[in-house]
Amino acid sequence: xxxxxxxxxxxxxxxxxxxxxxxxxxxxxxxxxxxxxxxxxxxxxxxxxxxxxxxxxxxxxxxxxxxxxxxxxxxxxxxxxxxxxxxxxxxxxxxxxxxxxxxxxxxxxxxxxxxxxxxxxxxxxxxxxxxxxxxxxxxxxxxxxxxxxxxxxxxxxxxxxxxxxxxxxxxxxxxxxxxxxxxxxxxxxxxxxxxxxxxxxxxxxxxxxxxxxxxxxxxxxxxxxxxxxxxxxxxxxxxxxxxxxxxxxxxxxxxxxxxxxxxxxxxxxxxxxxxxxxxxxxxxxxxxxxxxxxxxxxxxxxxxxxxxxxxxxxxxxxxxxxxxxxxxxxxxxxxxxxxxxxxxxxxxxxxxxxxxxxxxxxxxxxxxxxxxxxxxxxxxxxxxxxxxxxxxxxxxxxxxxxxxxxxxxxxxxxxxxxxxxxxxxxxxxxxxxxxxxxxxxxxxxxxxxxxxxxxxxxxxxxxxxxxxxxxxxxxxxxxxxxxxxxxxxxxxxxxxxxxxxxxxxxxxxxxxxxxxxxxxxxxxxxxxxxxxxxxxxxxxxxxxxxxxxxxxxxxxxxxxxxxxxxxxxxxxxxxxxxxxxxxxxxxxxxxxxxxxxxxxxxxxxxxxxxxxxxxxxxxxxxxxxxxxxxxxxxxxxxxxxxxxxxxxxxxxxxxxxxxxxxxxxxxxxxxxxxxxxxxxxxxxxxxxxxxxxxxxxxxxxxxxxxxxxxxxxxxxxxxxxxxxxx
Numbered sequence: 070x071x072x073x074x075x076x077x078x079x080x081x082x083x084x085x086x087x088x089x090x091x092x093x094x095x096x097x098x099x100x101x102x103x104x105x106x107x108x109x110x111x112x113x114x115x116x117x118x119x120x121x122x123x124x125x126x127x128x129x130x131x132x133x134x135x136x137x138x139x140x141x142x143x144x145x146x147x148x149x150x151x152x153x154x155x156x157x158x159x160x161x162x163x164x165x166x167x168x169x170x171x172x173x174x175x176x177x178x179x180x181x182x183x184x185x186x187x188x189x190x191x192x193x194x195x196x197x198x199x200x201x202x203x204x205x206x207x208x209x210x211x212x213x214x215x216x217x218x219x220x221x222x223x224x225x226x227x228x229x230x231x232x233x234x235x236x237x238x239x240x241x242x243x244x245x246x247x248x249x250x251x252x253x254x255x256x257x258x259x260x261x262x263x264x265x266x267x268x269x270x271x272x273x274x275x276x277x278x279x280x281x282x283x284x285x286x287x288x289x290x291x292x293x294x295x296x297x298x299x300x301x302x303x304x305x306x307x308x309x310x311x312x313x314x315x316x317x318x319x320x321x322x323x324x325x326x327x328x329x330x331x332x333x334x335x336x337x338x339x340x341x342x343x344x345x346x347x348x349x350x351x352x353x354x355x356x357x358x359x360x361x362x363x364x365x366x367x368x369x370x371x372x373x374x375x376x377x378x379x380x381x382x383x384x385x386x387x388x389x390x391x392x393x394x395x396x397x398x399x400x401x402x403x404x405x406x407x408x409x410x411x412x413x414x415x416x417x418x419x420x421x422x423x424x425x426x427x428x429x430x431x432x433x434x435x436x437x438x439x440x441x442x443x444x445x446x447x448x449x450x451x452x453x454x455x456x457x458x459x460x461x462x463x464x465x466x467x468x469x470x471x472x473x474x475x476x477x478x479x480x481x482x483x484x485x486x487x488x489x490x491x492x493x494x495x496x497x498x499x500x501x502x503x504x505x506x507x508x509x510x511x512x513x514x515x516x517x518x519x520x521x522x523x524x525x526x527x528x529x530x531x532x533x534x535x536x537x538x539x540x541x542x543x544x545x546x547x548x549x550x551x552x553x554x555x556x557x558x559x560x561x562x563x564x565x566x567x568x569x570x571x572x573x574x575x576x577x578x579x580x581x582x583x584x585x586x587x588x589x590x591x592x593x594x595x596x597x598x599x600x601x602x603x604x605x606x607x608x609x610x611x612x613x614x615x616x617x618x619x620x621x622x623x624x625x626x627x628x629x630x631x632x633x634x635x636x637x638x639x640x641x642x643x644x645x646x647x648x649x650x651x652x653x654x655x656x657x658x659x660x661x662x663x664x665x666x667x668x669x670x671x672x673x674x675x676x677x678x679x680x681x682x683x684x685x686x687x688x689x690x691x692x693x694x695x696x697x698x699x700x701x702x703x704x705x706x707x708x709x710x711x712x713x714x715x716x717x718x719x720x721x722x723x724x725x726x727x728x729x730x731x732x733x734x735x736x737x738x739x740x741x742x743x744x745x746x747x748x749x750x751x752x753x754x755x756x757x758x759x760x761x762x763x764x765x766x767x768x769x770x771x772x773x774x775x776x777x778x779x780x781x782x783x784x785x786x787x788x789x790x791x792x793x794x795x
Contacts, residue, residue, distance in 0.1 A: 092172040093257035095193050095230065097245050100256050101283040103174035107274045108195075110168045115325030116274075120599040121622040127595040129586035133575065137585050141578045162206055165199040165231075166192075174256075177287050179236055180294050187220035189236035191243050200229040207233045265320040268335035268615065273322035281316040281337075310390035312344025317613075323623065329601070330623050334616035344389070348382040350609035351375065351423070353547045356531060358424040361444045361509065364528035365432040367558045368629060369536075372550040374425050376418040397661070397705070404660055409459050417456030420449035421510070433525060434518045436562055439499075442522040443512040450508045454490075457503070461492060471766065484516070487524060491516050539604035543617050548606035556600040556621065560628040564593050567627055600625065658706035662758060663769045663777050665701045666738065669756060670775040672697050677747040684742045684755070689729030699728050704737035704762045737762055741792070749773035754792050757785065 096103050107113065116122055125131070165171075176189040196203045207224045211233070215222050223240035224233050227248055234243035245255035256262045261280060269276075285308065292304045308314060317337035324331060338346055351373040362369050388395025405413050427443045434440030447453050461481045468479050481494045486504075493502040493516050502516040506523035513519045530536050536553050545551055567590060575585045603625060605618030620626065669688070672695040676685045679694075691697040703709045712731065742755035749755070751774035758768035760782065767781040770788070780788065 092170055092193055092195060093262070094255045095195075095245050096172050096174050096256045097176055097191075097243070097253040098256045098259040098262075099176045099253065100174040100191075100278075101177055101280045101287065102278070103172060103256065104277045105172035105275070106166070106170065108167070108169040108171065110197075111170050112274065113272060113325065115327075118328055119325050119330070119622070120328050121325075121330060123599050124591060124596065124622050127591040129589050132586040133589055137575065137578055137583060141581060141583045162203065162210075165196045165203045166194045169197055169199065170195045176236075177283070178291065180291060182220065182236070184219055186291075187236040189234070189243075191232060191234035193230060193232040193244060195229055196231050197229050200226065200231050203231045207231065261318055262320075265318045265335060265337060268337075268612075269320055269333040270322040270324050270331065273324035273333075275323040277321045279319045281313065281318055285313050285316075306390045310344050310386045312342060312346030312386075315339070315342050315344075315346055321616075326619065329619050329621055330625075332605070332616070332618040332620075334614075336614040338613040340611045345382070345386045348379065348386075350614060351549050353549060353608065354424055354551060358422075358426050358444075358446055359531055359551075360529040361426055361446070362428045362530040363430045363433060363525055364530055364533050366428040366430040366530055366533075366553075367436075367555040369426065369428040369530060369553045370551070371424065371426040373423055375423040376421050377414055378423075380414060380418060400660060409463055411456060411459055413456075416452060417460070420447060420452035420456065422446045422448050428530075431558070433521045434513070436559075439514055440518055441513065442518060444522065445510040447505070447508050447510055450505055450510075453510060454505050457492070486516065486520050489523060491519055535602040536604070539602055539619060540606070543604060543606045543619060544608070545604070545606040547608045549609060550607040551604065552606075553602065553604045554626065554629040555602045556625060556628055557597065557602070560596065560600055561593065563628045564596075596628070600628065603629070658704065659763060659769065659779060661705050662738075662762065663779070665704075666756060666758075666769050666771045666777045667775075668697065668701050669738070670771050670777065673742065673755060674747065674775060682746040682748065684745050684747070684749075686743050687733050688736050688738070688740050689733040692729040692732050693725055699732050702732045702736040702738060704758065707737050707762055709735060709737055741789075745773070751776075754789065757789060760786065 092105055096105070171192070171194040174191050174193075176191070179187045179189065194203060204224065204226050211222050211224050218235070220235050221238055222233065222235050223237055223243060224231075225240040225243060226232070227244070227246065230244070232244055234240065237243045239251065241249050241251040242253060244252065246252045256278075261282075262278060265278065266276075288304065288308075292301050295301075315338050317339070319334070319336050321332065321334040323333075341347070342350070354371050354373060358371055362371075384395060384398045387398060402413060411417065422445050425443065425445050427441055429436070429438065429441050431440070434442060461483075465480045472479065479494075479496060481492055483490050483492045485491075489504050489506050491502055491504045493500050499514045500516060501512070501514055502519045503510065503512040504519050504523055505511070509523070511519045511522045513522065530553070535555060539553070540546065540548075540551070571590050575589055578585045599621055601621050603618070603620040605616065607614065607616050609615070669691065672691040673684050676691065676695055677683060685691055685694070688702055692699060699711055703711065738756050738758055740756045742749070742753075745753065745755065751772060753773040754770055755773060756771040758770075760768060762768060765782055767779055768785050769777050770780050770785060771777050
């Protein structure tokens with residue numbers, strides 16, 4: 070009960086301060102994570118003239134939190150007393166924190182505490198007139214439900230500042246200040262934090278900060294103290310593979326810029342960056358790519374993405390963390406290359422350009438994500454067309470084989486439209502299509518979308534005053550990614566989606582007999598006067614990564630009916646390439662299983678040589694006598710996990726016997742050669758895969774002469790039944 074209480078209270082309190090300005094003069098400098106909030110009664114001067122204030126005043130959002138939710142929880146509490154108590158307690162604490170300047174921080178873990186690892190977490194609130202009530206509520210929490218906590222929990226107060234912290238034997242260490250020489254310095258004077266703050270908005274309403282260096286060091290310490298060499302090695306590989314050692318700190322702020330709201334962020338990761346971190350970033354987007362977007366587009370996302378660099382980077386990072394990943398990655402790529410009759414990396418991926426853009430343009434392709442266009446200015450258009458055509462042929466063959474005997478057909482077909490080849494996957498509901506025109510690759514969920522996009526020769530978004538103005542305000546000329554939404558044009562369509570979603574939430578209160586406010590969301594007319602275009606940019610330099618966004622008010626993007634074009638683009642790419650990737654992965658799994666069964670066949674023959682020609686009684690015998698790892702008996706596509714002791718395959722006889730037992734009970738292959746010997750006919754089956762290993766398409770079978778053959782269903786099962794005499 071105590072654990073659940075802590076989690077529930079923590080979630081509610083953190084959500085209350087999820088928009089915060091720091092009390093940086095009270096948070097200890099050792100804080101690794103900290104979030105602060107200026108308080109609804111302590112907003113800076115910019116709030117009075119902001120779009121946010123106007124929108125809140127025209128809605129009933131405050132009534133939802135101040136009246137409806139408490140009464141709803143009271144009703145539900147009649148059925149669940151514990152839930153009601155938690156809610157009432159969290160409301161009592163969260164209310165003052167919402168109104169007044171507050172901060173939440175995490176200062177690490179005391180691994181050497183007498184009672185075991187003790188997290189150091191603090192919540193501080195300058196509660197003003199609510200200080201007495203808040204202190205009493207926290208004191209009651211500590212003396213009551215949290216009295217049996219496995220680590221020290223302290224409540225403290227200095228004037229109207231009230232706080233609660235865990236992991237400190239002396240509460241004076243839980244808050245910075247000059248009242249006592251015991252108190253630590255504040256994070257506001259810590260060089261690392263001051264440096265990070267210099268990259269973002271200094272007078273923010275909300276700030277969130279993470280000292281990544283300290284967090285990585287904390288994990289290092291915890292793993293080392295676990296005294297588990299294997300766990301330490303795995304963590305070090307993950308840390309280095311991800312490149313976390315090069316990330317210093319992260320900071321995010323939110324506040325007012327004129328009447329608008331701005332988010333600003335910075336990740337301190339100086340060059341050179343390595344691992345997965347090193348894959349993030351790139352060159353600034355060119356105007357040539359942005360010119361592909363029509364001037365009337367209402368939503369647009371552009372980003373740099375080098376497909377070859379991504380492929381090589383994923384392989385390098387994965388192999389650095391797990392050597393087996395590198396082997397499987399290479400095997401999969403080799404299988405794809407063999408199937409396609411080309412080098413996927415060199416002949417196709419390298420021929421794409423490194424900049425991608427997706428957009429939605431109601432004037433040409435209709436409103437909504439279904440009209441989304443994905444475009445890429447190609448490096449080598451002829452090679453892309455040749456490579457994609459080969460890919461299509463392979464996909465069509467694979468789908469034809471998979472659907473042999475079925476009454477329906479799925480295929481990609483090509484049609485000549487407006488002087489270009491438009492390739493379309495013919496399936497119900499959507500018809501993912503692509504074409505190449507004037508060196509540009511276009512894709513969409515319908516051929517109509519592709520044809521219109523490829524034929525667009527009008528003005529571009531670079532002549533859209535709204536986009537150009539925001540780009541200039543954000544410093545987006547050096548942006549690696551840009552996202553833009555014209556909210557005044559998308560809101561009318563999105564509003565009809567927002568209303569039922571909100572009603573879905575508040576409607577539950579009505580079902581419990583709790584009266585709900587009539588206008589939780591303002592009328593559309595009240596919103597329209599406070600909407601403008603929104604844009605965000607991401608760029609990199611030698612110091613790290615930078616982010617800035619401008620929006621009328623926090624959450625305004627819910628009114629962007631076309632803002633999910635990134636999701637649509639991903640769905641589009643997946644719908645075109647997923648059959649190929651899925652089939653290639655399955656072929657790689659077949660190759661791996663074939664390799665496994667070849668090893669099993671060799672093990673059987675070696676065993677027979679040492680045992681007068683007799684084959685082993687079971688698979689487990691090969692584990693105990695032939696030094697065969699249990700992993701050989703697992704199909705990688707089934708997801709069968711090896712228990713820790715089995716995976717280690719140690720030399721302890723007892724553990725080796727346990728590994729053999731596990732293999733006999735859980736192997737993904739079936740052994741039928743127990744009663745045979747090395748005089749068995751070449752075509753007799755010694756072992757075969759379980760029918761479900763590869764989706765019922767077929768199985769690998771091991772024969773008497775040691776060769777392995779892929780046999781399609783149901784012919785494979787007929788051969789098994791024939792040998793078994795059924």
